[in-house]
Structures are given as structure tokens and as C-alpha cells.
Amino acid sequence: MATHNDSPNFYDCLIIGAGISGINVAYRLQEQSPNQSYAILEARDSLGGTWDLFRYPGIRSDSDMYTFGFEFYPWKEYRTMADGASIKQYLKDAASTFGIDEHIRYRHKLLAANWSSDQQNWSLNVDTPNGKKNIRSRFIVFCTGYYDFNEAMPATIPGIEKFQGKVVHPQFWPEDLDYKNKEVVIVGSGATAVTLLPNIAKETNKVIMLQRSPTYIAAVPQRDNLSYWPAKFLPLSWTYKLRRIQFLILPFLFFKFCKAFPDRARKLLKKGAASQLPEGYPLEPNFDPSYGPWDQRLCASPDGDFYKAIKDGQAEVVTAHIKQVTEKSIHLEGSDRVLTPDIIVTATGLKLIMAGGTKLSVDNEPTEVSQKHLWKGAMIEDVPNAAVVLGYTNASWTLGSDATAQFVTRLLNHMDKNGLSQAVPKVDPKSGMQDQSVLNLKSTYIVKAEGSLPKAGNKAPWLPRSHYLRDLWEMKFGSITHDMQFSRIST
Incomplete structure (x- = not known):
């Protein structure tokens, strides 16, 4: 040919x-x-x-x-x-x-x-x-x-066009966006929202992840100790292969475990979330998904940075449907709480x-x-x-x-x-x-x-x-x- x-x-x-x-x-x-x-x-x-x-x-x-x-x-x-x-x-x-x-x-x-x-x-x-x-x-x-x-997936949020603050989609994040000491609401609960929250929480006055339904979020260690210590004794080429094999097999086995035993996997993931959150912090409704693990993509949090932002009081998760967005606020269905963000981030998918x-x-x-x-x-x-x-x-x-x-x-x-x-x-x-x-x-x-x-x-x-x-x-x-x-x- x-x-x-x-x-x-x-x-x-x-x-x-x-x-x-x-x-x-x-x-x-x-x-x-x-x-x-x-x-x-x-x-x-x-x-x-x-x-x-x-x-x-x-x-x-x-x-x-x-x-x-x-x-x-x-x-x-x-x-x-x-x-x-x-x-x-x-x-x-x-x-x-x-x-x-x-x-x-x-x-x-x-x-x-x-x-x-x-x-x-x-x-x-x-x-x-x-x-x-x-x-x-x-x-x-x-x-x-x-x-x-x-083009990003349009966010179907009632009244979003009336909002007088900034509306930003992560796919087209403005380089000059100033969120320091601002109130920010991230609409969505996928990988992008889970990534954004701990990274902007350090500078915002408060950041809220507003989700329609909870997501499974697993804290993942940034340093892989299983292959870190053997690397001190093995040739580098062996170490690279060891790491790759390890991460090919272990996540696959966990995925299979989640699909075969969803109830056990759900309990395990909820237990992991509870260990990362402040003591006595309620898991329902914010960290209790109705679907089984891996029915939707499981989100990873490096060294539990997502949970740490909540634990430090820099961030919050709210589970509710949006009733209406006005010029300066977000009204939630079935709740008297009103959110008043300066910036709305629509992390609602691609x-x-x-x-x-x-x-x-x-x-x-x-x-x-x-x-x-x-x-x-x-x-x-x-x-x-x-x-x-x-x-x-x-x-x-x-x-x-x-x-x-x-x-x-x-x-x-x-x-x-x-x-x-x-x-x-x-x-x-x-x-x-x-x-x-x-x-x-x-x-x-x-x-x-x-x-x-x-x-x-x-x-x-x-x-x-x-x-x-x-x-x-x-x-x-x-x-x-x-x-x-x-x-x-x-x-």
C-alpha cells in the first residue's frame, strides 16, 4: 500500500x-x-x-x-x-x-x-x-x-441569561478572570468541577459546588508507594514497567469489583469520603449517589484536595435543582436558601x-x-x-x-x-x-x-x-x- x-x-x-x-x-x-x-x-x-x-x-x-x-x-x-x-x-x-x-x-x-x-x-x-x-x-x-x-455543551439553566455577574464555561476560561475574594458557584459535579473547586477555593471568599445529584469522589495518593520503594533497588526501566503494570491491573480489578458488588463498593467509597470530611459531617445528600459506582465516571481527588477544601471551610457542596437564576442570585427548588454568587461556572459537561x-x-x-x-x-x-x-x-x-x-x-x-x-x-x-x-x-x-x-x-x-x-x-x-x-x- x-x-x-x-x-x-x-x-x-x-x-x-x-x-x-x-x-x-x-x-x-x-x-x-x-x-x-x-x-x-x-x-x-x-x-x-x-x-x-x-x-x-x-x-x-x-x-x-x-x-x-x-x-x-x-x-x-x-x-x-x-x-x-x-x-x-x-x-x-x-x-x-x-x-x-x-x-x-x-x-x-x-x-x-x-x-x-x-x-x-x-x-x-x-x-x-x-x-x-x-x-x-x-x-x-x-x-x-x-x-x-x-463549542461547549449549552447549559440548560433557567434564567442564566439574566445573570449580571460573570458566567464562565471551563472550556473557555478567561485568562484575566478575577475570582479573588469573590463568591463562586460551580454548577456541575463531574471531573472538571471536582478539579476546579479546591484550586480556586484558596483565593475565593467561598466556592460552592451546586450539583443536581452526588458523585463518587475517591481520594488518590499522589505518590505511589507501592512502586516508590522498590525503585530504590531496581533498575529504572524495571520501575517504569512495574508502575504501568500496577496501574493497568489494580484499577481494572476495582472497576470489576464495583460492577460485580455495587452495594459493597458503594459502602467502601462512602466510608472513604467520610474519612476525608470533617468528623460527623453528614454524607446525605451530598455524598450519597443514587446510582452504582461506575454507572457514571468515578472522580479522583489527588491527596483528597477536594475534601480538604471543605474541611478547611473554603468550600461547600449543595445538592439541589436550580429553580431560577435572577440578576444577582440562584434560587433552588424545595429550599429557602438563596445563593448570591459573583461568578457562575457552568461545568455541566462537553x-x-x-x-x-x-x-x-x-x-x-x-x-x-x-x-x-x-x-x-x-x-x-x-x-x-x-x-x-x-x-x-x-x-x-x-x-x-x-x-x-x-x-x-x-x-x-x-x-x-x-x-x-x-x-x-x-x-x-x-x-x-x-x-x-x-x-x-x-x-x-x-x-x-x-x-x-x-x-x-x-x-x-x-x-x-x-x-x-x-x-x-x-x-x-x-x-x-x-x-x-x-x-x-x-x-
């Missing part, structure tokens, strides 16, 4: 997005398919993706860095979770170390992509600093994440979107990604020579990225070896397959996005992603011909 086309605008593989997934795919291409020419198209003027976009106070990983970091470039610090600036620097270092940064084309925004069966390649309409450009590629990998970088919103078409016929299924969580039904990177909801995003990257190189090598020019996933119409959600969470922003995301099925190879080790084995050694149609067309 490798091309000998000398055009500077023709590649064997184009990677869309220079975030953690794009860098991961680029490395695997260099490592396992070195004869494939590639470039990375990045719409922004810097690499990093999420870690370049989000600038709100305290922005950090919600997963451990030993699995969120790359297998081929280990995270070397003894911090289980890292801040956004450190993660971006880590990505820059990785890209520079392996020469990946030389392949990045900044301020190249993909607008539309059309597959031509006659030409057996993709034609991409790209907006560049020098105007519109057409770039062609035999294969394309979307490393654009699953949310909209340009607007989900696939392939960065690119207009996809096959032979000039538009493709509605939301109407398609994902083959092994990586390729879009009826769309030739294209992969999308989708991570895990219950583990580090990078693990899913790496499973897809390993599959892409395997597929490219298979096609090259056999002289194949096209690979298209096709659902067997006789299979009787039923639809499933591609993401296995019930979080509000995921439920709202069901109509814009692709689907999974209840039969292989259309099943949703489940666990990294099994998925990685499937991607590296499982069938690549099941429900996949290959073509050998001379161009």
Missing part, C-alpha cells in the same frame, strides 16, 4: 490532531510501518490537544499518568496525576525525542474529506495559513477526541462530536457517522481506509489510543504486503445485530450526545471497547477480515 507518489501533498497516512492520540499513532507508524509516509494536521498553533485548549485553574489528568502516558515514553515523575502544563510539556518532549514534531502541520484545519473509489485515496479540503489546500492520502486516522473544541466535525463523504455521498457502527471500536462502517481513536471511560484514554494505533499499523502492513488498496468494514445484514451504546456510561452529557455518536453492536467485531489488554490482543492478533471487505484496485 505504501505510495511512491512524489507529491508533497500526498501521503500514505494522515493523522488528524496533534494531541496525545496523534502522537501515539505517529510513533507506532514510525516503529511498525516505517515505509509509510505520514503527516499530522493540527488545527491549532500548538500540539497538546486538550492540554493546550483547557486553561482553567488546576486543569489536570483524571487518570494516573503511568497509563495515561505512553508505553514507549514512560512518565518518570512520582506524581500519580499531573497538571495540564506538565502533561503538555511531556507531550512536547515525546514528540521531539522521536522526531514526530517534524511531521506536524500547524494551523491546518480539516474541513471535509471525500474518499474516491476511482483514485483509491482520500481528498482532504484543508484550511491553512496560505488558504485552502487539497491534500491526498491513502489512509486517514482521526485523533480528534470525542468533544467539540469550538459537547460530544466525532472526527472533529469533519464532513465525511464516500464518492461524494455524505456519510452520517451517527448512523454507523464502529468496527472493533476503531473503523467506521462503510467508510474505507479510515480509523477513529476512541479511548476508555473507565481507564486512561491513551490505552484505547494505543490499541487503535497498533491496529492501524497492522492493517497498513497487511494491505501493503498483499497489494490491497481498500479496506471497508461492513455489517452482515443477516447477523441480526442489535445496537449498543459505544460509550458505557450514563453521564448526562453522554446520554445527550447519543444521537451524534456512532453506535456499537452486540456481536463481534462491532462490540464496544471493554478492557485494554483484551482489546490490545484483539487489535494485534485478532481477525482483521471478519466483516471487512478488501479490494485490490489498480490506480
Whole structure:
């Protein structure tokens, strides 16, 4: 499949997005398919993706860095979770170390992509600093994440438009926002709210996290003692592997425990919360979710910083529905309490979107990604020579990225070896397959996005992603011909 086309605008593989997934795919291409020419198209003027976009106070990983970091470039610090600036620097270092940064084309925004069966390649309409450009590629990998970088999910809060103070969404945090000695209300209870609260509580007069329903929040030690002490006696390379294996296995076992024994897991998590809160602090209703652990994503709090802010009297959690927002206040349903914030932060979730919103078409016929299924969580039904990177909801995003990257190189090598020019996933119409959600969470922003995301099925190879080790084995050694149609067309 490798091309000998000398055009500077023709590649064997184009990677869309220079975030953690794009860098991961680029490395695997260099490592396992070195004869494939590639470039990375990045719409922004810097690499990093999420870690370049989000600038709100305290922005950090919600997963451990030993699995969120790359297998081929280990995270070397003894911090289980890292801040956004450190993660971006880590990505820059990785890209520079392996020469990946030389392949990045900044301020190249993909607008539309059309597959031509006659030409057996993709034609991409790209907006560049020098105007519109057409770039062609035999294969394309979307490393654009699953949310909209340009638009946040609208917060449906009655009367919010009347509020005369500041209304801020974390995705577009103003650099000059002054919250010192101010009253701040964070609307939401997910990872962003849990991160924001302890970081701004140090300077605000008071910060309140206003949630409709409670969230499970687990205090996570920032220093991993299990591998910290062995590191004093073992070679560094062994230590890095030990940490990664540890964080691959233990969180997975805990997830399985939560799903198998939800009542026991609920008691364990509530006991953990009680130990972090002030003595005698009531758990109900603020820390007593009605759903089982991991029905929605479990939030992590480094060294219990979230609970410490409450314990120190800097922050508070209020569980209630908003009845109405007025010019200067928030009125709650079923309560006489009135909140009078200077700033409202709407941490109510992200607007989900696939392939960065690119207009996809096959032979000039538009493709509605939301109407398609994902083959092994990586390729879009009826769309030739294209992969999308989708991570895990219950583990580090990078693990899913790496499973897809390993599959892409395997597929490219298979096609090259056999002289194949096209690979298209096709659902067997006789299979009787039923639809499933591609993401296995019930979080509000995921439920709202069901109509814009692709689907999974209840039969292989259309099943949703489940666990990294099994998925990685499937991607590296499982069938690549099941429900996949290959073509050998001379161009």
C-alpha cells in the first residue's frame, strides 16, 4: 500500500490532531510501518490537544499518568496525576525525542474529506495559513477526541441569561478572570468541577459546588508507594514497567469489583469520603449517589484536595435543582436558601462530536457517522481506509489510543504486503445485530450526545471497547477480515 507518489501533498497516512492520540499513532507508524509516509494536521498553533485548549485553574489528568502516558515514553515523575502544563510539556518532549514534531502541520484545519473509489485515496479540503489546500492520502486516522473544541455543551439553566455577574464555561476560561475574594458557584459535579473547586477555593471568599445529584469522589495518593520503594533497588526501566503494570491491573480489578458488588463498593467509597470530611459531617445528600459506582465516571481527588477544601471551610457542596437564576442570585427548588454568587461556572459537561466535525463523504455521498457502527471500536462502517481513536471511560484514554494505533499499523502492513488498496468494514445484514451504546456510561452529557455518536453492536467485531489488554490482543492478533471487505484496485 505504501505510495511512491512524489507529491508533497500526498501521503500514505494522515493523522488528524496533534494531541496525545496523534502522537501515539505517529510513533507506532514510525516503529511498525516505517515505509509509510505520514503527516499530522493540527488545527491549532500548538500540539497538546486538550492540554493546550483547557486553561482553567488546576486543569489536570483524571487518570494516573503511568497509563495515561505512553508505553514507549514512560512518565518518570512520582506524581500519580499531573497538571495540564506538565502533561503538555511531556507531550512536547515525546514528540521531539522521536522526531514526530517534524511531521506536524500547524494551523491546518480539516474541513471535509471525500474518499474516491476511482483514485483509491482520500481528498482532504484543508484550511491553512496560505488558504485552502487539497491534500491526498491513502489512509486517514482521526485523533480528534470525542468533544467539540469550538463549542461547549449549552447549559440548560433557567434564567442564566439574566445573570449580571460573570458566567464562565471551563472550556473557555478567561485568562484575566478575577475570582479573588469573590463568591463562586460551580454548577456541575463531574471531573472538571471536582478539579476546579479546591484550586480556586484558596483565593475565593467561598466556592460552592451546586450539583443536581452526588458523585463518587475517591481520594488518590499522589505518590505511589507501592512502586516508590522498590525503585530504590531496581533498575529504572524495571520501575517504569512495574508502575504501568500496577496501574493497568489494580484499577481494572476495582472497576470489576464495583460492577460485580455495587452495594459493597458503594459502602467502601462512602466510608472513604467520610474519612476525608470533617468528623460527623453528614454524607446525605451530598455524598450519597443514587446510582452504582461506575454507572457514571468515578472522580479522583489527588491527596483528597477536594475534601480538604471543605474541611478547611473554603468550600461547600449543595445538592439541589436550580429553580431560577435572577440578576444577582440562584434560587433552588424545595429550599429557602438563596445563593448570591459573583461568578457562575457552568461545568455541566462537553459537547460530544466525532472526527472533529469533519464532513465525511464516500464518492461524494455524505456519510452520517451517527448512523454507523464502529468496527472493533476503531473503523467506521462503510467508510474505507479510515480509523477513529476512541479511548476508555473507565481507564486512561491513551490505552484505547494505543490499541487503535497498533491496529492501524497492522492493517497498513497487511494491505501493503498483499497489494490491497481498500479496506471497508461492513455489517452482515443477516447477523441480526442489535445496537449498543459505544460509550458505557450514563453521564448526562453522554446520554445527550447519543444521537451524534456512532453506535456499537452486540456481536463481534462491532462490540464496544471493554478492557485494554483484551482489546490490545484483539487489535494485534485478532481477525482483521471478519466483516471487512478488501479490494485490490489498480490506480
